[in-house]
Amino acid sequence: MSPLLNQFVTEARELLESAVEGLLALERTPGDSEVIARVFRSVHTLKGNAGFFDFAAIGVVVHAGEDLLDAVRDGALALNGHAVDELLRLCDLVGDWVDEVAQHGTLATHHQAAATACALALRQHLPSATAPGTPLPEADDGEATLGDRAGWLANAGAEARAQALAAASAAGASEVVVGTYQPLAGCFFSGDDPCLTLLALPGLLASEIEFAQAPGPAATFDPYDCKLRLHFVCAAPVEAVAQVLRFVPDQVRYAVHPVEALAPVPDTAAQVREAAFWRLVEAQAACLAVMWPAGSEPASAMADPRLTPLRQVLTRALAVLDDAERAAQWAAVCDEADTQGNFRAIEQLLQRWLLERQRAVSVEPAAAVAVAAAVDPQTAAPSSLRDQPAAEPALKPQATSTLVRVEQEKIDHLMDLIGELVVAKNGLPYLAQRAARIPGSTELVREIKDSHAVLHRIVQELQGTIMQVRMMPVSQVLQRFPRVVRDLARRLGKEVELHMSGDQTEADKNVIEAMADPLVHLLRNAVDHGVEPPEKRRLAGKPAAGQVHIRAWQDSDQVCIEIADDGAGVDPVRVRAKAVERGLLGPDEAAALPDAEAVQLIFAAGFSTAEQVSDVSGRGVGMDVVRSSVERLGGRVHLSSEVGQGSRVRLSLPMSMAVSHVMAFRVGSQRFGVAMDRVVETLRVPADRVFTIKQQEAIVLRDRVVPLHRMRRLLGLPSDPSSGQGDLAVLVVRALGEPVGLVIDAFDVGMETIVKPLEGVLSGLRALTGTALLGDGSVLLVVDPGALL
C-alpha cells in the first residue's frame, strides 16, 4: 500500500470518528453551529481525500452527506433524528469501506449500489430547492413514456427527436438510454469535466447542452460555476452507460426506452408558427450580419433594396402570430431606419429578441433554482466561494501544528532499543565489580561508576519519554461509547444518559486498545441488563432515563475505569441459584458466600443471568471473557452491586505494559521471576506447619487453607536435599483466582524489567510468560503460575 493511501486510511478513520462524535453531540444540542461546522469540515476533508483515489463509492456517499450538512449549516434544514441516523450510517458504511481499502488497497466496485442508495437516502432529507442535483426529473421505472417525463426530448421538439430517431435506426438499436446529467455547480473544482463525461458515453446518438439557469450578463459571468445541463440519448446497454456515469450517479437520471419513443410528437399549430417565426428572425439576423459586417458603414441603408423584403417578411410574420407588441417595436425601428438612417437599430432589435427568447427558454425549466437563488442568495452563490472558508480552518492546524505521524512499529522498535540500552547500562555495575578485583583500579572503578550514573540518568529520561509517546488518553476508546449507548438504547427502547469523566487519563496505547472490547461488553451489559425499561424505572421512582457513568482515573501505576449504572443491579440470590444450577458451586457453598462475593460469580465461565438471551449481550460468554482479557493484561476486574440501586464494574489495569515489575526468586541455581501483581505475599513457613490432605500439601494462612506446590517438582528439578528441615520459603501467588503457595529455594529482589514474550518454537511454552535480560547478561525466565499448575 502506498504511503499516500496509508495516510488516507489513517486520516479517514480520524475524520469519521470526529464526525460521529459531532453528530452525537448535535443530537443533544441541535443547531450548535460550531459542531455543525466541525462535522461538515470532517466530511468535506474526507471527500477531498477520497478524491485522490478511485473510490467512487466513498466519493458519492460523502458528497451526499456533505450536501446535507451544508444545508444544515446554512440553516435551510434542521437536523432530525432520521437525518442523523442516515449520516451515522454513512459513517459506518465509509468506515467499512476504509477498512476494506486498508486491507486490500482497493475498493470493490459492487459497493456502488449501496453507495447510491445511501446517497439517495441522504438527499431525501434535503429541501429540494437547495439540493444542487435535484431539479432533475425523478428516476423512471421504465414504463413512463418520454412525454410524461420532464425530460429534454419533450421540450426539444421535433427536430432533436427526429435526429435521434434517425441516428438510432441507423445504428440498428431497438432500445435507447435517454437521460439528463446536471453537474453540480462546483463540479469543476473536483476535477469533473461534464463535456468529457458526455463524450465518453457509449453509442451517443444525440445530445443537447443547455443552461440550467440563466447565465446572466457576460460581464458578471462566472465560468467556474457550472450552470450547464446535459441531455443525452445513447444506443448502448444501460450498464455501459452506468459505468461511465459511476462517479456522478447523484447528478444523473436515465432510463431505457424503446426506440419508437423517440418518434416526434406532432407540435400544435401555434408552436409550429412560433418556431417558424424564430427561425425567420435568426435567418434575418444572419442576413444582416453578412449585409452589414461589423465595423462597415453601408452607403445608404434606405437605398438598400434588400431591406424591403426583409421588413415585409417579419411584418407579415408578426401579423400572423398576432404579436402586437413586437409588431409595434418592429414598425418603430423600421421607421427609424427609414427616416434617420439608423439601420443598426434593426439589427439590435433582432439580436435583443433572440436573446430574450433564449433566456425565456432556458430559464423556464430552471425556475426552481432561480427562486431558490432569490430567496437565499447564499445557497445560490458559487459553491467554490462557500467551500473555501470551510476548507481553510481544516488546513490551518496542519499548517501550524508540529505533530508528526509515526507508525506504531517504529515506536515499538525504538522502545526495544531502549530496552536493550537499559540492559547494556545495567552491565556496567558488573564491570565495575570485576574491575574492583584488579589491584590499583580504584580510579577506573570510580570512573565506570560515574559514567554508569550519567548513562542511568539519560536512559531513565529516555524511557520516560518513550512511555509518554506511547501514552494515549482513554478518550481514544471512550469516544466510541456515546454512539454504542445511543444505538443500543434506541434498539432496546430504553432511555439512557451516558456521563463520562476523566477521559484524559492516560495509559499505554496497547493497554488502551486491549481495553476497548471488554469495556464495550461491560457497557452493553449495563444498558441491556442493568438499565430497566422506562416504565419500570418510573414505577421504582427513578428518572425514566437510566444514568450510566464511565469514570477513569489514575491510581499510582494503575489506570482504573469504572462503569456504573443506576439500574436493577445484580441479584445475589439469583446469582447463587444460577451458579448452583450451572454446577459451578454446591448449594451449601453458595449459601455460605457473602453477597459481595456471590455477585463476582458472574465472571465465572459459563454464567449468564439474563433470562432472555438478546442479540446485544447475554450469550453466557460475556463476563468471563471480560475477566480473562483483563487478566491477560495484568489487570483486575471487580463488581459491586446493590439490588435496585445499580451496579458498578471496576477495571484496574497497569498503565504501561512495557516495564513490568517482577519478583525474582531462586530454584536451584536458576533464577526465575513472577509478575509482581500476581504475588499476594511472601512467607517463611516452618516445615512442621505444612500438613497434607490426601496427596496435597497445604498450609493454613489466616484461617484459610492454601495449597502448597513445590516449585522444584513443577519445574522437573531434583528435590532439594535440605528440604524438610528449617523454614520453607513460600511465595503466595494468585492463580486461577485463588491463592496458591509456591515453595521456592530463596527469594531474590523485586525488579523493573522489560519482559519480552517468547517467540518462535518457544512460544508454545505456556508456563513461561516471557523472558527478561538482566544486567549481568543472564536471562530471567518469567513464569505464569496459573499455567504451571
Place this chain on the structure above:
Amino acid sequence: MIETLNDLQLLRIDGAATVEDAELVLSTLVAHPDWRVDLRECSHLHAAVLQTLMCLRPCLWLPSPPSPVAVLAKAAGLAALADAPTPIALDDVP
C-alpha cells in the same frame, strides 16, 4: 493552447481547451465582443470553456463533424449563430 491574434481579431484555441482557459476566453471576449473564435484545431472543449462560449455567443469557426468539438458545439447549439466566414489558411496566421 490559446492564442489571441489582435490583428485578425481572433481567438484561436489549438489542442484541448482546459478548465484554466475559460478565464482567458471570457476576459478576451468580454473585452472584444466582436472577435471570432477559431476552434478548427481544437480537440476538446472543457465544459467551463463551453459554457463561456454559450454565454457570450461569439462567431465560431468549428472543425468538421466527427470532431468531438463539433459534437459539443452542435449539442450546445453553438453552430447556429456562427457565420460562415471565408476560412483563412492556417499558414497565414502569424
